[in-house]
Amino acid sequence: MAKQYDVLFRLLLLGDSGVGKTCLLCRFTDNEFHPSHISTIGVDFKMKTLEIDGIKVRIQIWDTAGQERYQTITKQYYRRAQGIFLVYDITSERSFQHIMKWASDVDEYAPDNIQRILIGNKSDEEEKRQVATGQGNKLAKDYGMDFFETSASTNYNITESFTRLAEQVLAANKKDLDLLRASVTDELNLAALEEEEGITDGAAASQKGCWC
Amino acid sequence: MSLALTALPPIAIRLPSTGEYPVKVGPAPGSQVQLSAARRKNLEFEPLSTTALILEDRPSNLPAKSVEEAMRHKQEYDEMVAGAKRRELKEAQKKKRRMKERFKQEDSIANAMVIWNNDVLPNWDCMRNTRRVRELWWQGLPPSVRGRVWSLAIGNELNITPELFEIFLSRAKERWKSFSETSSENETEDSGSLQADRESSLDLIKLDISRTFPSLFIFQKGGPYHDLLHSVLGAYTCYRPDVGYVQGMSFIAAVLILNLEEADAFIAFANLLNKPCQMAFFRVDHDLMLKYFAAFEVFFEENLPRLFNHFQINNLTPDLYLIDWIFTLYSKSLPLDVACRVWDVFCRDGEECLFRTGLGILRLYQEVLLQMDFIHMAQFLTRLPDDMAADNLFSCITATQMLSSNRKWGQVFSALMKDGSKEMANHSPAPRS
Helix, strand or coil: CCCCCCEEEEEEEECCCCCCHHHHHHHHHHCCCCCCCCCCCCEEEEEEEEEECCEEEEEEEEEECCCHHHHHHHHHHHCCCCEEEEEEECCCHHHHHHHHHHHHHHHHHCCCCCEEEEEEECCCCHHHCCCCHHHHHHHHHHHCCEEEECECCCCECHHHHHHHHHHHHHHHCHHHHHHHHHCCCCCEEHHHHHCCCCCHHHHHHHHCCCCC | CHHHHHHCHHHHHHHHHHCCCCCCCCCCHHHHHHHHHHHHHHCCCCCCCCHHHHHCCCCCCCCCCCHHHHHHHHHHHHHHHHHHHHHHHHHHHHHHHHHHHHHHHHHHHHHHHHHHHHHHHHHHHHHCCCHHHHHHHHCCCCHHHHHHHHHHHHCCCCCCCHHHHHHHHHHHHHHHHHHHHHHHHHCCCCCCHHHHHHHHHHHHHHHHHCCCCHHHCCCCCCCCCHHHHHHHHHHHHHHCCCCCCCCCHHHHHHHHHHHCCHHHHHHHHHHHHCCHHHHHHHCCCHHHHHHHHHHHHHHHHHHCHHHHHHHHHCCCCCHHHHHHHHHCCCCCCCCHHHHHHHHHHHHHHCHHHHHHHHHHHHHHCHHHHHCCCHHHHHHHHHCCCCCCCHHHHHHHHHCCCCEECCEEHHHHHHHHHHHHHHHHHCCCCCCCC
């Protein structure tokens, strides 16, 4: 049986309520856009398989609720991720200022080699813009992140930003990846490697199960 | 009949390819008329307009059918007609059964309504816990008495009056007004984080109202229930500033608004959120939430050991799906009519019902879930199938025993509360004694 994927990892979407996290995700995985999406409570899940440099990469994406109150819960999920999207809304100055808070939480709770990327969403709403592209660029540079302005509505830069973060996660785990290239039959479960010990074996084994 | 018609074209299309018999000249026009008339006589049903496509002669620019082929076509055609009739008959029987079922259902709702109105509601206090009423309650409340029963069952421990609601509502309105006038100036100033917090909570309500049951199109701006939902949530944040607005509340308030008048909806809302389980969740008291999850896992393992094990192997912890279910009391993840029936039982049995319902859902989909890996299960549980039938779910809930080593939900939970620290450390269910 052909492998469904070579590498598996988790990405997390963080940012204030209403910046469009769920919409970005729906555009990426299903190529759909609903202007008024149902609120996310707790965490939602999606997945997609990409091919990067000939490697089949399965991405699990965890879409979190944005309200501050929920952060006690969502912080628990940071350590289970390999990559994080920090999302703000270019029409909301406040959501941009909160990025600093989100980023410092990531520093505190996420694994050390976590990959981050900054997203300024709703780039199609130019007439309501409150955050200049330059501001986003500067912040991203200060934090050593890549930066994309995106629009889930017009499908601008969506695949690009998801692919970029996936590439960064792959690069950050290059050592494990080289091992993978040496073997043909195994698959690499980055997500499971980061999990608490004890369940790793079981998770890796079960990921091989075929669910089509 | 539509089924048969859609099956016709392949035959019609095949006709031109009968050029295998180019030498045969068709019978004289007269005899063909006779033939098709004979065919029609054999058919025991009114020919529909499209039947002509098959039975009529072929266009004059095409070679005629051979007799052999004409017979074959006739036979094929008759078989299709017979098949269609059979299907039609079956469909009609099915429809009749469905109608009968529906009438029966409507009858029982009407009967139940009479009982609730004449017997139960006037004698609420002495009847609510009788076996007969509890059984009737389990069947689902008739929509016309649902709101009243919910109100009575939730109670009004907080002694909120409609006047008190008006007071908090007008306070909320004042605040919206003052924020909309000054918000732009305050935005960048550091004029106290409390103010900013309140403001963001008001903004969040506005944002969330349109994202509450968006498919119903009644809570969005301009919709009939938009202002009502705004009022109830706004008044609550003034009434309980210590709790404030938390995402998920808008769904609870919306379901209440669909069943109760404004002030009654507010009273039920405030009292409902004041229950220990709801307070723990909406205040995001993480330790307490973990206790609830641990108690849930005790009964999960007891009821569905195979699935429990599968979840453990895949590291699918209950918080990942229970948070959405509990925060919205299932109103976001279940079809609304099914969710209302869960609310019925929740009003009867309290928080235990919420976790029992969760186990019922897991039982209902156990076989599907056992075939899935982590991400597929997580996706499945946060977006349950929208064709879930209430009866199927409720028989799974019935099959779920809320007993673990002779301990009920409340006992398991308080045991975890008492000496939970040890068990919480490794986040596993309580050992069975």
